[in-house]
Amino acid sequence: MRECAVPAPVVRGRFAPSPSGRMHLGNVWCALLAWLSVRSQQGVMVLRIEDLDTGRCRPEYADRLMDDLRWLGLDWDEGPGAAQPDGPYYQSQCAPLYRRALEQVAGAARVYPCYCSRADLHAASAPHRADGTVLYAGRCRNLDAEQRAQLEAAGRRPALRVTVPDRDVAFTDGLCGPMTQNLARECGDFLLRRSDGVFAYQLAVVTDDGRMGINQVVRGRDLLDSTPRQIWLQECLGLPQPAYYHTPLLCAPDGRRLSKREKDLDMGALRSRFSPRQLTGRLAALAGLVPPGTQCTPAQLVDVFDWNKIGRDDVLISDW
Incomplete structure (x- = not known):
């Protein structure tokens, strides 16, 4: 009798920004790569709002962030404004879940x-x-x-x-x-x-990734150092380990990684200077997916996306 092949699990990825200010070019770069990885594998894209620090994070920042994602053509299947089978999708609403996770780690x-x-x-x-x-x-x-x-x-x-x-x-x-x-x-x-x-x-990110079934995490290389402790917490909580992809960082000409203090490269400034197709094309060119000067939508990049095309070194931003 021929053995039946076990189907591969559906890829469940996420973009999990902190609404402490306007997204900058580096945030958009990470969002685009996370979205392309999920869409190229016919997976499920989750948007989670990581607003743990209510002193710095504001609802209006989260609303503006989602508007910027939609403007770019980066949609999501689960999260605010979409299906919510594993809610809440705002970390500020999840204290009871984190409290139970803390008790489990303490055990x-x-x-x-x-x-x-x-x-x-x-x-x-x-x-x-x-x-x-x-x-x-x-x-x-x-x-x-x-x-x-x-x-x-x-x-x-x-x-x-x-x-x-x-x-x-x-x-x-x-x-x-x-x-x-x-x-x-x-x-x-x-x-x-x-x-x-x-x-x-x-604790929060491990708890949320586990309850949302996230099995692929795409995020900036600045969080690479956090991964071992998160893997250990996953073990403490009896959770599976996702696949990790830590992307190169976008850096200013002087070598500093981009931050929300770089107002000339936040989404307010970028939307005033570029169309969605222009901005997506420039980011795709930085990733090695299209030639420089290409204008495109994220959907047009799905068929050409391949992690093997993405460089391993941080990317210096110039002429923006």
Whole structure:
């Protein structure tokens, strides 16, 4: 009897922006590549609004962001304004989900209160990685009940950290290749909830990707370093590991990666200077998908998209 082939799982990808300001060219670059990867595999595109920090994120920014995506021709199958089988799609509405996830992590690893201020974390004696990143030294890991009570009496509000194991986490990124990080030496105990009660990005994104069935994550290379700790949290929560693609960053002529402070390259300025076809064509040319000068829609790029065409090095932006 001939064995039946097992169908490949449907690709479920997402674009998960933070509405803390107007999208810039680098955000659009990532959105386009994530969208093309999903559409080229006949998958499901999810839009999630990562507005955990309600002090910086505003509803009007989220509305403008979605308008910019529609202007470009980047649609989504699930999320605000579309089907919502795995809602909420705004992280600001998900605190009960993150609270349950935190409890589950606490059942698999040691979670403890941390009273360190920003100055404590950046003290000269704090351990640093080779790239200058500060590692948490474990200052609050072994505080006893009396010491914690004294700190709280002095007005210190604790954050919550999780103790990471001394082990390597390895994965293969679709663009960056094999990656390995030792959690204890290169990451350190990290936050699950801030001292103001806001749940940390690492816990929120893992929880949301798991409940939404996301199996392909396309995002900027600046988040590559977060992936090992997210994979470990997935293990703690019993969640599957998505495929990861960390895209090259778009950089200003002086080498700085683009940010929302670059007002000349945010979507307000870009929409005043380019049509959707012009902007899409310029980004597609940076990705090596079309010749320079091409004007096109995202839909016209689906058949030519291939991850093997995307360069591995950060892209210097000039003549914009």
